[in-house]
Amino acid sequence: MYVAAWLPWRLKMAIGKGLGLLAWRFAKRRRHITDTNIALCFPEKNAEQQRQLVKDSFIANGIGLVETATGWCRDGESLRHRVAYIGEEHMARAQARGKGVIIVGVHFSSLDLGGALHALFSLPMRSIARTIILCLSAL
DSSP, rough: HHHHHHEEEOOOHHHHHHHHHHHHHHHHHHHHHHHHHHHOOOSSSOOHHHHHHHHHHHHHHHHHHHHHHHHHHSGGGGGGGGGOTHHHHHHHHHHHTTTOOOOOOOOOOOOOHHHHHHHHGGEEEEEEOOOOOOOOOOO
């Protein structure tokens, strides 16, 4: 993962896409689960559209793996030119008033990279997480 973090961005994206396509092709159990979830969530889409969504989600996860490596192993400064921080003025205003801000996010594969990029703006930050266990029989 360390080596992947230092590759040129386009190469990283190509490798991530390749990893996703490999997983889509060979991780049959995971693909079956994804097929089922996509079919349940998007019944209005035809079979080809659903198949493309499944494939795209595997590609996105492969790219996310490479992005995670970047978040773990690279200084965020090297990615500053790729970031647009929208709403920074709200954070600064709250900080000037001595207030904190709660940012709610979900655990996508890019969470680690997002944290590293957020740190570029010198805003003090703490992370908390809670494991959520869903019981399908309760739904």
